[in-house]
Amino acid sequence: xxxxxxxxxxxxxxxxxxxxxxGSSFVAYAFGFPLGVLITLTRKDGLYPKPVLSLGxxxxxxxxxxxxxxxxxxxxxxxxRFVVGTSLGIKATxxxxxxxxxxxxxxxxxxxxxxxxxxxxESVITMGATKLQIVIQVLLREALPQLxxxxxxxxxxxxxxxxxxxxxxGGGLGDIAIRYGYYxxxxxxxxxxxxxxxxxxxxxxxxxxxIVRKIDKRN
Amino acid sequence: xxxxxxxxxRFSTAxxxxxxxxxxxLTLEKGELVxxxxxxxxxxxxxxxxxxxxxxxxxxxxxxxxxxxxxARDDRMREYRQKIGVVFQGNQLLKQRNVYDNIVFPxxxxxxxxxxxxxxxxxxxxxxxxxxxxxxxxxxxSGGQKQRVAIARALASEPDLLLFDEPTSALDSITTRxxxxxxxxxxxxxxxxILIITHELSVVEKVCEKVVVIDxxxxxxxxxxxxxxxxxxxxxxxxxxxxxx
Numbered sequence: 001x002x003x004x005x006x007x008x009x010x011x012x013x014x015x016x017x018x019x020x021x022x023g024s025s026f027v028a029y030a031f032g033f034p035l036g037v038l039i040t041l042t043r044k045d046g047l048y049p050k051p052v053l054s055l056g057x058x059x060x061x062x063x064x065x066x067x068x069x070x071x072x073x074x075x076x077x078x079x080x081r082f083v084v085g086t087s088l089g090i091k092a093t094x095x096x097x098x099x100x101x102x103x104x105x106x107x108x109x110x111x112x113x114x115x116x117x118x119x120x121x122e123s124v125i126t127m128g129a130t131k132l133q134i135v136i137q138v139l140l141r142e143a144l145p146q147l148x149x150x151x152x153x154x155x156x157x158x159x160x161x162x163x164x165x166x167x168x169x170g171g172g173l174g175d176i177a178i179r180y181g182y183y184x185x186x187x188x189x190x191x192x193x194x195x196x197x198x199x200x201x202x203x204x205x206x207x208x209x210x211i212v213r214k215i216d217k218r219n
Numbered sequence: 220x221x222x223x224x225x226x227x228x229r230f231s232t233a234x235x236x237x238x239x240x241x242x243x244x245l246t247l248e249k250g251e252l253v254x255x256x257x258x259x260x261x262x263x264x265x266x267x268x269x270x271x272x273x274x275x276x277x278x279x280x281x282x283x284x285x286x287x288x289x290x291a292r293d294d295r296m297r298e299y300r301q302k303i304g305v306v307f308q309g310n311q312l313l314k315q316r317n318v319y320d321n322i323v324f325p326x327x328x329x330x331x332x333x334x335x336x337x338x339x340x341x342x343x344x345x346x347x348x349x350x351x352x353x354x355x356x357x358x359x360x361s362g363g364q365k366q367r368v369a370i371a372r373a374l375a376s377e378p379d380l381l382l383f384d385e386p387t388s389a390l391d392s393i394t395t396r397x398x399x400x401x402x403x404x405x406x407x408x409x410x411x412x413i414l415i416i417t418h419e420l421s422v423v424e425k426v427c428e429k430v431v432v433i434d435x436x437x438x439x440x441x442x443x444x445x446x447x448x449x450x451x452x453x454x455x456x457x458x459x460x461x462x463x464x
Contacts (some may be wrong), residue, residue, distance in 0.1 A: 117310045119307060119308075119309070119310045119311055120310055120311055120312070120313065120314075122273055122307075123305065123307050123311035123369075124313075124324075125273060125300075126271045126272065126273060126300055126303070126304075126305045127300065127301070127324070127325035127328060127372075127376070128296065128297035128298070128299075128300035128301045128325070128328060128329075128376075129297075129328050130297070130328075133328055137324075138313065141313075141315055141316075142313060142314060142315050144315065145315075215315075217314060217315050217316075217317075217356040217357075217358060218314045218315070218356075218358055219358045
């Protein structure tokens with residue numbers, strides 16, 4: 001393989017990985033974030049207690065969370081064919097990663113919101129805030145640094161999982177590392193892919209960490 | 220005039236029903252500064268939670284200007300709540316907002332344009348002695364300063380009743396003294412009706428005109444501070460004063 005072919009292979013892999021991370025983070029948050037807010041609010045000590053709904057949602061989340069991710073991806077293959085039309089490549093990977101990450105995101109959002117001090121919420125209630133105002137202006141706003149921190153955790157987890165999805169021809173750098181490094185013993189390509197993945201993780205962590213420090217006024 | 224009439228609150232516990240508040244009655248004249256003192260478990264917290272409308276009493280009325288706050292339906296709840304300003308013990312400020320935004324917060328709940336309140340907020344900040352700290356965040360303030368912000372915030376919506384829950388329990392003695400001075404000054408300047416719920420004798424002694432002793436969910440003694448402290452009738456009062464053990 002010439003250098004320019006190598007470059008092309010890796011840069012395509014990098015771009016694919018970026019799409020996978022961004023796409024699946026986006027979809028996972030689009031569903032996981034509202035779900036996380038919902039399970040927080042419907043707890044029995046929450047703002048809108050709904051015990052039955054809360055129990056049901058928590059059961060479903062726990063079921064998904066307890067399935068090992070690799071098995072979940074395999075199990076989702078038929079569904080993936082049905083929803084995005086294929087069980088291979090970036091689209092399929094984004095689909096299964098998103099589904100796998102939704103319950104994870106929901107739990108992260110829940111734990112961020114539960115950190116908001118109950119006394120503070122009560123003091124806001126005594127000022128006459130409506131429940132909606134409490135959710136938007138107090139809960140979400142006070143938990144913002146932690147919510148953004150959660151995004152960083154999710155994205156880094158997805159980098160790892162995207163590599164795992166590479167085992168099944170999911171596209172991206174993980175796919176390249178396995179195809180060339182594992183099947184063809186081309187360790188050079190594997191290590192290059194690995195280094196780029198490490199840089200990706202570092203980049204996510206540093207950037208989001210910087211944003212969190214900027215907006216976190218709690219200490 | 221603020222009237223607390225026949226307030227009772229029961230809790231069901233593993234050992235049966237607990238009567239946390241037992242038919243308590245109190246009338247506050249406008250501009251009065253009254254302390255409610257009692258030991259832990261006397262019903263202070265329940266009383267505070269009922270008066271701040273966080274807990275619904277089983278019986279009784281809280282009447283401000285002939286209006287029973289406990290009749291409130293959801294749509295008028297906000298209006299009713301704003302008649303009572305509460306200063307809690309701790310952890311009550313919004314940590315992601317600065318001093319100014321914390322104080323203006325209760326006002327923006329009904330009207331989002333915070334510019335309209337600029338002058339009022341500046342006056343309040345000056346009143347509690349925090350000029351220059353407008354842009355500071357709670358984490359940058361001392362315990363005493365945080366309490367000052369909480370007081371200014373409670374005053375922002377011009378409540379008919381200002382309720383204090385153990386305002387100095389988390390503060391050292393020097394900060395406590397300064398805060399009590401501030402409390403007196405605020406009372407003098409705003410003529411607000413103030414109710415302080417505390418277990419600290421010194422708080423009542425230094426700032427209150429009238430005192431009510433609570434024990435076992437009942438008001439067992441009430442009157443002018445000097446009268447009660449010089450001539451306590453009830454055993455619990457004597458215990459609190461350290462005249463008996």
